[in-house]
Amino acid sequence: MADVPSDAPEHCPGTSSVEAGKTSACQGCPNQRICASGAARTPDPAIEEIKQKMASVKHKILVLSGKGGVGKSTFSAQLVYGLASDTSTEVALLDVDICGPSIPKMMGLEGEQVVDYSLCSLFQYVEDNLAVMSIGFLLSSPDDAVIWRGPKKNGMIKQFLRDVDWGELDYLIVDTPPGTSDEHLSVVQYLSGAGVDGAIIITTPQELSLQDVRKEIGFCRKVKLPIIGVVENMSGFVCPKCKNTSQIFPPTTGGAEKMCSDMQLPLLGQVPLDPRIGKSCDEGRSFLSLEAESPAAAAFSSIIQSEFMCNQTVL
């Protein structure tokens, strides 16, 4: 049965949900008895189909945070630019932030013409070896909003993973929205057959970020998603005029370093604030290439080099 059957009421929790058949929305639905009995919750055949589709993808990595605005998409963009700088490495970036797809803009693909509304046209190429997929490419106007409830978002993510010909890839990087909800559960569930190498978790130094990131780490452990490590972003700002450092987002509880130590996780690196990062993202250009000499680019590169190029044991 489809996750949200065509005859389901508006607030259908989805047939594979643990609440299937049991919520107030289920009252009166023709499928209620089947859902409540648990019969609809057999393993989704899409999981096996995705496993087959993903057989040609060597490494799958999720970029997560609990907190919004810490630089997940920024990091994902620099990561794929960095990986694809070796033209023999095939890289794809999948953006599952359905409500707030930033990746097209950051990768310089905003306003790309979608040839047709098939899933294949959701693949847009930055370089021959760097492809990007985002719902953003289906939106014809920058004002278009995707006002979807969870089950519909889940359906889209399933289609992204199952119905696309991913081809031979060295890396599939998945950029996610903040939180621990439908998108995250769906990505983990649908990739459970294919296997995910692990997650990179992004935070800023503040406790307000770390408190959400600890939840994300809890989520990863709950769903048995390995954590590759943590990146602390917006880690200090060096004034371009006087060169003094200010902690704009102060690490009042010890920052990512203390959290990683407490939770026994690798701290992959710390990236400072740099106005040129935001500017590059707004312009859809690679900060790594444009400002290669900057401390922030050096920090990004060092993270990418150490974890993906040399550290064979992680992957």
Added chain:
Amino acid sequence: DIGSEKGNLAQVRHVVLVLSGKGGVGKSTLTTELALALRHAGKKVGILDVDLCGPSIPRMLCVGRQDVHQCDAGWVPVYTDAQKSLALMSIGFLLENPDDAVVWRGPKKTALIGQFVSDVAWGELDFLLVDTPPGTSDEHLAVVENLRKHKVDGAILVTTPQAVSTGDVRREITFCKKTGLRILGIVENMSGFVCPHCSECSNIFSKGGGEELAKLSGSPFLGCIPLDPQLSTSVEEGKDFIQAFPESATFSAISHIAQAVLANIAAA
């Protein structure tokens, strides 16, 4: 009887949503500071925190682990002070362990938000501010649908100056239009950083995007708030920034925004 139709919101004079399309732009910070500014102006304020995955408000107001009690009318909100001038409800108070992740799909989030809107015994309030997570999904639809019976004054939209942020906020504006939510105005947060050592201003997250967005969408521009480590530290530590730094440019920016919101609501 309108009072019984509106139930627990019957004595709430004004309801304002704080929205963004984008995460991490300062919705919770603005909600907190606006609440504190309104309280300092003698208003009774409530904050409903419907960010179920990442509830920030309890920490920002230094209201750590609290038990939530029931009364005949429903849940009693948590008060930040003995005078009960600032009331809160957040999923943060319902978690046994504050580090527990709330890993819920949409329908479960929708159900709890429905309860939060109708089953919190707010009593008499001048303002109820609703802090939301980023996006245009279950939480936002749940809040708007459950508030249909009650008059909602409108929404404040928060952005940073960057195009990546305003790009998402444009979609949130569409959400407001589609759901009939009046836009009280746009706030541009993280609007420049003045170095405390040499006073050089750096536009770390670009410049001017909020004001441009306001023009583009025909919405009022409420003002800019600069990046301020003292504000960041205050919300981290749950301190009252308004009381601690009344001479700062940031305080002046927040006051100006609070005044603009009050004026917009009065003009409606």
